[in-house]
Amino acid sequence: MMQQTSGFRIFFMTGAWMVLAFLLLPILVVIPVSLTDTSYIGLPKEELSLQHYVAYFQDDRWLSATWTSIWVGLVVAVCATVLGTTFAIGCWFLSNRASTIARWILITPILVPPVVQSLGFYRFWVTLGLIDTHGGVILAHTLLALPYVSISVFAALANLDPRIPQAARSLGASVWQTVRAVVLPAAKPGMLTGGIFAFIVSFDEIVGVLFITVRNVSTLPKKIWEGIQESIDPTIASVATMLVMLTIVVTIITIWRRRDGDLT
Amino acid sequence: MPDKILTIANATKRYGPVHALDRVSLDVEEGEFLTLLGPSGSGKTTLLSAIAGFAPLTEGRIDLRGRNISNEPPEHRDFGMVFQGYALFPTMTVRDNIAFPLKVRKRPASEVRKRVDECLGLVQMEDFAERMPAQLSGGQQQRIALARALSFEPQVLLLDEPLSALDKKLRADLQWELKSLHDRLGVTFIYVTHDQDEALSMSDRVVILKDGRIQQQGVPDELYKFPRTRFVADFLGKSNFLDLPVTAREGDEMTCRIGGTNFPVTAPGATASGDVLNVALRPERIRLGAPGQELLDGIVRQVSYLGERCLVLVDHAEVGPLMISQPTWKAEVTPKAGLPVSFGWDVDAPVILEDGAA
Structure with missing residues (x-):
């Protein structure tokens, strides 16, 4: 087909690419910065250097913050998936007005501004004695991640014909056997997506962590934040670059797997 | 006189002010092919759901061979059920679908295998045991659903408009098959439909419902020849x-x-x-x-x-x-x-x- 190159088209194409550049460049600029040979944040002067990557892997504080973020994220993913799935399946079985209201209440953490939410966490966690504990962070993150899990499980269950669990019951399966045999398999794709979302929510979260932790608990976002506050250490750029790379790799794998899935 | 397998007495189901069922009393005889016929909203599906145990009655009771089952959950009633949308388990093979009711009853593996093969033979689907439901046509899926509902030798087989999603020709073929299956097995069938041809061609007895009430019941020939009301005649x-x-x-x-x-x-x-x-x-x-x-x-x-x-x-x-x-x-x-x-x-x-x- 002939490419039409009207002025109109050129105008909009240029605009679109500029918006895209505006979105991506601030992210990509961390890559050259991370390879700088200087000891402050800036572009490489003489040569490219991996010294700030080495610094990251040799610094216990960075490694422990990373490890904390990972395991907290995994625990949050498991907790939020279990709770969110249970909630979604329960609502699906009821599917009455009360369950609709419950669904709305559960997604409020998405609607409330993070600062307000974090203030709430802070007040409550003081009372509960959870300030500056890993348990406190896990609990807060689980609450923040729950809506994502329940929404994706709801989406997966929307495809489940309500007659299928009925069939299982009529064939002699108890409610619990029915859930295991036919409801959970239908919810599985949603649980997987929801679990990944929950991990990302936790891994990425900083506002809450700043409110409810002091010295004991340090997650990667908090460490990056402190790194900028205290010094202008280019290690931050190397951490950021690794996260960007990780994101790109995961995205590519996801797209590739989905295309494979479509073929079968 | 044949024994009564099910006795439904004064079955009433209200949704708010609406009477989905209004004091329906009905006896089902052992081994008969009973059809509940009515337009949509007549209460026929509600009655079937109540028998299956999915819609508890507001009033009235249902007895299975003299035992009150009104408050028993569906899985204790031992009724096979065939649904309009087939309702096969999409993540299981045909074999696992048919084996499901036997497995939840903890039957030994060898018996399960034998029984599944028997049931596949019953509906002439022996070659499809390892397929997934999505790989089958509508008519084939309905045969599997039938085999699954019969595999555990239920007391009663409940069928909720099982043929309505199929095209006309296939529907006619399956009507003959259902009828001959019923005659061979001697299981009591309770069949819900809005299609008068289906009702007349297969049933031993037809119950016509309207607005949650029984209008008239009888053998097809008698109902057709001697309708009592204008609604039935029409x-x-x-x-x-x-x-x-x-x-x-x-x-x-x-x-x-x-x-x-x-x-x-x-x-x-x-x-x-x-x-x-x-x-x-x-x-x-x-x-x-x-x-x-x-x-x-x-x-x-x-x-x-x-x-x-x-x-x-x-x-x-x-x-x-x-x-x-x-x-x-x-x-x-x-x-x-x-x-x-x-x-x-x-x-x-x-x-x-x-x-x-x-």
């Missing part, structure tokens, strides 16, 4: 409805009048007390003839050719348009629009309906 097959003024009566023998013509009507046990009989007249019971040959004269308004028979709409000054069904192979006259004809019927053709029934 829902089962086609009918012409006439209001006949009675000019004389002597026991069951009455004389009615249309225009200037008097004719006899036999009304055994007719309750009609007034001067007017509400009757239903089946289109195929009306004879068509050359002008003057039959009782009344009329003019053909429209003809619809249906292959083995044709439907003729005849205008008459007094009774309005009448639908007449005539076998095409022995037509006395070849009806055409505008043609003057005569028509008449046997003494026992008009069926007297109950008063006031809509």
Whole structure:
């Protein structure tokens, strides 16, 4: 087909690419910065250097913050998936007005501004004695991640014909056997997506962590934040670059797997 | 007399102010093919759900061989159920689908395997054991659903419009299969449908429901020949409805009048007390003839050719348009629009309906 190159088209194409550049460049600029040979944040002067990557892997504080973020994220993913799935399946079985209201209440953490939410966490966690504990962070993150899990499980269950669990019951399966045999398999794709979302929510979260932790608990976002506050250490750029790379790799794998899935 | 397997007494189901079921009482006999027939909203599906245990009754009770099961969960009732949308488990193979009820009953693996093979044979699907449900056509899926519901030898098989998603030809084939399956196995079938042909062709007994109430029940032939109400006469097959003024009566023998013509009507046990009989007249019971040959004269308004028979709409000054069904192979006259004809019927053709029934 002939490419039409009207002025109109050129105008909009240029605009679109500029918006895209505006979105991506601030992210990509961390890559050259991370390879700088200087000891402050800036572009490489003489040569490219991996010294700030080495610094990251040799610094216990960075490694422990990373490890904390990972395991907290995994625990949050498991907790939020279990709770969110249970909630979604329960609502699906009821599917009455009360369950609709419950669904709305559960997604409020998405609607409330993070600062307000974090203030709430802070007040409550003081009372509960959870300030500056890993348990406190896990609990807060689980609450923040729950809506994502329940929404994706709801989406997966929307495809489940309500007659299928009925069939299982009529064939002699108890409610619990029915859930295991036919409801959970239908919810599985949603649980997987929801679990990944929950991990990302936790891994990425900083506002809450700043409110409810002091010295004991340090997650990667908090460490990056402190790194900028205290010094202008280019290690931050190397951490950021690794996260960007990780994101790109995961995205590519996801797209590739989905295309494979479509073929079968 | 055969034993009763299910006794439904005063079954009432209310959703707010709406009566989905209104004091329905019904006995189901051991081994019969019972059909619940009605338009949508008649309560037939609600009644089936109540029997299956999915919709607890507001009032009334259901007994299975004398044991009250009204409050038992579906899995304890031991009824197989076949659904309109097949409701096969999409993540399991055909074999696992059929084995499911046996596995939840903890039957030994060897027995499960043998029984699944038997059931596949029952519905002639032996070659499809390892397929996934999504790889089967609608008719095949429904056969598997049937095999699954029968695999654990249920006390009763409940079927909720199982054929309505299939095309006409396949539906007719499966009707024969269902009927022969029923006759071979001797399991009690309770079948819900809105399709009168299905109801008439398969059932030992048909229960017609409307607005949550039983209108009439009986064997198909009896229901078709002697509908008690206008609703039944209209829902089962086609009918012409006439209001006949009675000019004389002597026991069951009455004389009615249309225009200037008097004719006899036999009304055994007719309750009609007034001067007017509400009757239903089946289109195929009306004879068509050359002008003057039959009782009344009329003019053909429209003809619809249906292959083995044709439907003729005849205008008459007094009774309005009448639908007449005539076998095409022995037509006395070849009806055409505008043609003057005569028509008449046997003494026992008009069926007297109950008063006031809509």
